[in-house]
Amino acid sequence: MPFRHWNFRSCLLKDNIHKVRKRNNMGKLKWRIILVIALWLVFCGMASAVELHVGSGQTYSTIRGAVDVAGDGDVIIVHAGSYTEHVSVAKRLTLLGEGADVVTVTAAVTSEHIFYVAADYVNISGFTVTGATGYYSISGIYLDNVEHCNISDNNASNNDYGIYLQHSSSNTLENNTVNSNDHCGIRMSSSDNNNLANNTASDNSCGIYQVDSSSNVLTENIANSNNNYGIYLQHSSSNTLENNTVNSNNDSGIYLYYYSSNNNIIGNTASNNSDNDEGIGIYVGYSDNNNLEKNTMNLNNYGIHLHYSRNNDITCNLVHKNSDSGFCLTDSSTDNIIEHNNIVENGNYNSTSGGWEWDFYNDQGCIVEARNNYWGTPDNDIVDASIYDDDESTNVYRLVRFYPPAGEPVPCAPIPIPELHGDVNHDGKLSTTDAVLALQMAVGGIDTDLAADMNSDGKITSLDALMILQAAAENI
Structure with a gap:
């Protein structure tokens, strides 16, 4: 009897183990099914992103019309042409122009932004945007409280502001041209951790301006010939400005x-x-x-x-x-x-x-x-x-x-680069202009520049002017 009783328990134990294993296998199968469904949904989501084409002879005649019907993740391709409109982007979209040299978007009214971005992960590239010249802060491209947007290869010129970031962080602005805007080429206000690289901001009131903005990285931008400043920071800390060129600005x-x-x-x-x-x-x-x-x-x-x-x-x-x-x-x-x-x-x-x-x-x-x-x-x-x-x-x-x-x-x-002796106007060559300037120095008409000291005697005389004139004649 004890032996048979033990055998009965053994059978029960084996039966329970079999049931547990069966349940475990069912559980594993269940998770495998869930994983397959999830991957299928991801794939379907990716596959559902579509291209919408804008332009003459295309499905949509306006950028705004394509944006209105697009879904998150869609790509809007804008073909060559001129468009007069304002576009509000509140979805995760990519707007791809065929090139800033062939796609121009002009403000329909001067008092509104041309591209107004109010969603994260928006990409805008390949456009010229112009004519948003209304009251203060109207911009060619305006980012409002967004993150992870990419604005690249655009020309935002002849607006009040070219590109404006307001409360917007972790965005990338790259290879844009922002010239001849009434205020600034690029402005960042209360915007942190943005990356600005290889942008050109010239002939604005200010090239690149940031206020109350921190931890931004500005690299290899060109901000020349602006009416006031090349790059201006106010109440902005922990930023990196590296390898930028800021020449011929009227102030600093x-x-x-x-x-x-x-x-x-x-x-x-x-x-x-x-x-x-x-x-x-x-x-x-x-x-x-x-x-x-x-x-x-x-x-x-x-x-x-x-x-x-x-x-x-x-x-x-x-x-x-x-x-x-x-x-x-x-x-x-x-x-x-x-x-x-x-x-x-x-x-x-x-x-x-x-x-x-x-x-x-x-x-x-x-x-x-x-x-x-x-x-x-x-x-x-x-x-x-x-x-x-x-x-x-x-x-x-x-x-x-x-x-x-x-x-x-x-x-x-x-290291200071040795200058050409006699190059008084620092244009890299000797000319009669340099000789005239040296002669003016010799008679005390203008301040002395030792670049005119041809014979290295520590003073500027008419002899130096003559030597510059002779050297210039030899180079002609």
């Missing part, structure tokens, strides 16, 4: 203002920015803890101007041939690190002292540390003569501590 190349702190300004070129003797390569005002590194500031009125700005790290920059001064510090700009820069030939040459007035201008009542910089000479007396500090004023606290200076150009910074 790069302008950091009012609590724009902890920004990295690296490898930018700021040249020929001038407006009534106030043009600045890089301006830092009321802003602390920024890093300025490997930038080139030349042929501006001022290379770098710090105003009430502290604890900035300014290293490995080239500050060269700015007409008023290389560095200018005003109003309690203290505790900045200024070292390992090439500061060469800024201001006017003083043939008596051998100095340049001024490579460095300390116009505040604070002592400045500016050691280990290269000043174009190893001669401490000439370096001292190139610095406006306590020696030139009654305030002993204006001292600039420059010792020791570097004896040769600092290798971590861009």
Whole structure:
């Protein structure tokens, strides 16, 4: 009996195990079915995205008409032609023009945005958008509280703003042209973590403008010939500006203002920015803890101007041939690190002292540390003569501590390119214009530029003008 009783229990145990295994297998089968259905739904969702064509002879004659019937994920292809309309995009769509050179969208009324984007993951590329010139903030392309949009290869010119981001983050703006807009080419307001690359913003009031916007990355953009600033940051921190070109703007190349702190300004070129003797390569005002590194500031009125700005790290920059001064510090700009820069030939040459007035201008009542910089000479007396500090004023606290200076150009910074002797107007060639300018210098009519000193005697005479004229004739 005990043996048979044990065998009965064994049979029950085997039966239970079999039932459990069966249930487990059914469970696995159930999950496999669910997985297959999910994959089928994903595939069907992907497959359901369709192309809608807009243009002459196409299904849709207007972009807006195609957008109205499109579903999330659809692609709207706009063929060559001119369109007059306003397009509101509140779905996840791709709008693809055949090219900004052949697809133009003009504002139907000047007081509305041309493309108004109110959905995430919208892509717009290949359009010229123009004519949105109404009241303040009307734009060719306007992003409103959206993320992960891509705006590329467009021409947004002759609007109030070219491209405007409002409360919009993690978007990409790339390869756009935003010229001749009444206000700014690109504006970001309360917009973070955006990437702007290879955009051209010229002949606007301001090239690229951002306010209350942080952690954006601006790389290899061109912001030239704007009426005010190339790139302007206000109350914007932790941004990176790298390898941008900001030349020939009427005010400043790069302008950091009012609590724009902890920004990295690296490898930018700021040249020929001038407006009534106030043009600045890089301006830092009321802003602390920024890093300025490997930038080139030349042929501006001022290379770098710090105003009430502290604890900035300014290293490995080239500050060269700015007409008023290389560095200018005003109003309690203290505790900045200024070292390992090439500061060469800024201001006017003083043939008596051998100095340049001024490579460095300390116009505040604070002592400045500016050691280990290269000043174009190893001669401490000439370096001292190139610095406006306590020696030139009654305030002993204006001292600039420059010792020791570097004896040769600092290798971590861009190196000054030797200029063509006699090229007074810096256009890369010798001409009769250079000879005329040299003659005007010789008679004291204009400020001296040692580029005209052909015989290297430290002064400009009519002989230098004659030598330039002869050299120019040989090159003809």
